[in-house]
Amino acid sequence: MPVCKQCGDEVDELVAVEVAGKKKKVCESCAEEAAQAEAVAEQSEAVVQQMMGFRGRR
Numbered sequence: 581m582p583v584c585k586q587c588g589d590e591v592d593e594l595v596a597v598e599v600a601g602k603k604k605k606v607c608e609s610c611a612e613e614a615a616q617a618e619a620v621a622e623q624s625e626a627v628v629q630q631m632m633g634f635r636g637r638r
């Protein structure tokens with residue numbers, strides 16, 4: 581049985597996810613969590629860019 585690298589659970593199937601540019605093989609529930617965390621990180625990054633008035637863009 582494959583083991584999830586995130587929570588250490590044994591699962592039937594591992595899902596490959598990309599977290600902060602790194603590929604990880606995790607179980608389905610961890611993949612979902614990772615996807616949500618990634619979406620939140622993208623949103624907060626967009627907010628920071630808006631606050632800076634996009635001046636940081638090159």
Ligand SMILES: [Zn+2]
Pocket residue numbers: 584585586587588589606607608609610611
């Ligand atoms: Zn897991």
